[in-house]
Amino acid sequence: MRKIVLPGDFLSNNTKLASYGTYVEGERVYAKILGLLEETDNSIKVIPLKGKYTPSVGDTVIGIVNEISANGWNLDINSPYQAFLPASENPETKPGKKLNEVLDMGDSVITKVVNIDPRMKVTVTMREKICRAIRFGRIVAINPARIPRVIGKKGSMIKLIKNELEVQIVVGQNGLIWLNGDRKKISIAEEVIYLIEEEAHTEGLTDRVAEFIRRRKNVQT
Amino acid sequence: MFKPEKLIFDGKRIDGRTLDQLRPIKIEVDFLKRADGSCYLEMGKNRVVAAVYGPREAYPRHIQDPTKAVIRYRYNMAPFSVEERKRPGPDRRSVEISKVSKEAFEAVIMKELFPRSVIDIFVEVLQADAGSRTACINAASVALVDAGIPMKGMLTSVAVAKVDGVLVLDPMKEEDNFGEADIPFAFLIRGDRIESIALLQMDGRMTKEEIKEAIKLAKKGAMEIYQMQREAIMKKFLEEGENG
Known part of the structure; x- marks a missing residue:
């Protein structure tokens, strides 16, 4: 389980590592938002748990x-x-x-x-x-801070949902997700997305989502 | 309320606390579902609720600042929060508290990240028992963190009073009413260290030495409150992780 940090928490003395969710003051790196700490060899970032969507180019x-x-x-x-x-x-x-x-x-x-x-x-x-x-399909709204989890590492989560349920999905970085396809399958996909939002910062989420989809599909057939 | 003969007896205060002891504190994060961030806080007999909305589009348009976010802070007391009914609505006192608290928060919130927007902070006092502005700042600070708003650190607030010639931490109603002086503080805490004073008001008289002593006392109290604020937030988000 990754560590939760609060604004103002001291993270590092190496200002070169400072990345998203941090700020530098006087050679020291601090967290600026509430989130999960992610440390790698060449960066320190804070993954937000809450907050509004701020647009950036290319989103x-x-x-x-x-x-x-x-x-x-x-x-x-x-x-x-x-x-x-x-x-x-x-x-x-x-x-x-x-x-x-x-x-x-x-x-x-x-x-x-x-x-x-x-x-x-x-x-x-x-x-x-x-x-x-x-003009058709369904839009699901979730907390924008949870969007990276819906996409997954290199799109793994979204691929899983697309393959398992054969639905069309477009994920907006602003927390809105468009679903299109068979109505029953969309409903499952919607539940899956809410599940991901709820349990965003837990380990082994992809496996649990796969299991959840399998169970839901069996109920319906 | 009648004036007790002595407010300090045998090194103990009338509610049994020692001179440097805080009142019991209870903090609940994410108390309101509608708000972006919220907090319910009890500090002794004080009961306050804080709600944070934003950053969101600023209306009316003329309050927008093209370089940074505007912060609005509203401190309000419920009519039933004090013994004698308080006339509802803003009055001289609450407008002043709102202003000084807003200025304290302007020093910690990274406003320049959200030009043209507004961050609304509302605090409602449901029950007041001296030091309600400090309770409100503590609650608002937690609510801001809960809303995911970028900040330099956290604000923690506590008051020190002079009663019967000695300094006491976190005064309650009797000490506030019959004491000689009262100083509410708010500190910016970053990386487990007190960085600066964001708010300081004074009512009454104190000597230079006493003020120095008061700051020391307040810092000690603030660190304790800070730990409680942290724990409350951590608990909330760890729980969320476990349930999932």
Whole structure:
């Protein structure tokens, strides 16, 4: 079991190791958030247990349209900041077609973060393979701090769910997950995701998830 | 309340504590499910609840700061928290406490990581028994950690009073009312060490030597409270790990 650290806990004298969730002051490294300590040979980081999602460039995020302006859409991305999707960044935009006919209030979209300015104005795009407007399937919301566990080491957990249940999954870094496929299987996948969220910081989670899926599948057939 | 003849008798206080002993403390983390972080804290007869929301978008728009997060701190006493009904709503005293506590927290929270946002801290006093602002700061500090907000360290707060000519740690109602002076402190604690004083107020008179002595006494008390804050948070998250 990894150690839990609190803000202000002293971690190391080697400032070169300082990584995510830490800060350096006067040649000393301290934790800045509540989380699990992960020490490797070339880094010390704190894996957050709680907290809001802060956007960073390259993240896949699922957003919900909450405002339509003259040149694009404002999306709620479950973070302290709204994201802006310019009309030009949506391949479905066509001359003569009104923006609200392309995406209306309350519609959800899978997007990628392309730019964040120093004032935290977030710009997203849909010109990526993974991006699309969501018109079917299901969106599950979880604590964004638990997303890395849903993905697993090098995507092991997500692969397991995809293979075992034959569902389509897109994980947004902001805590929203899109599921698509057979309705019964989606329901199992949803339960699996809640299970991962609940037990995020326990060992041997992948095995338990595999076991859980097997059991649930047998009940239904 | 009548004034007891003596507040200190035989090196013991009227509730049986020694001069440098804290009142019993109970801390419960994640007390409210709706809030991003929360804490319920008992410090003697004080009963307070703290809730933290954010960082979230700041409204009204004009309070936004493009370089850092804005912190809002609201200290409020319930009408039934004191013997005589307290008129609900903010008054001179609670506005002042909110302001000084907010400034104490501004020194620890890493505001520059969340430009244009706001972090809301609410503390409600359900039952007051002297030193409610210190209890509130302790609760708010735990709630902030629980909300996963980046901070330089933790704030821990305790008061020292001068009663019958001697210094006592963590005064209760009688000592506060009939004592000669009262100093609430809040310390920034980092890496198990007291780094700085984030809040200091004084009511009454004390000599220079007494203040030095009071700081020493308060530091000792603060370290004890800090350990309890830590334990409460650790317990909460370890439990969560085990159940899973």
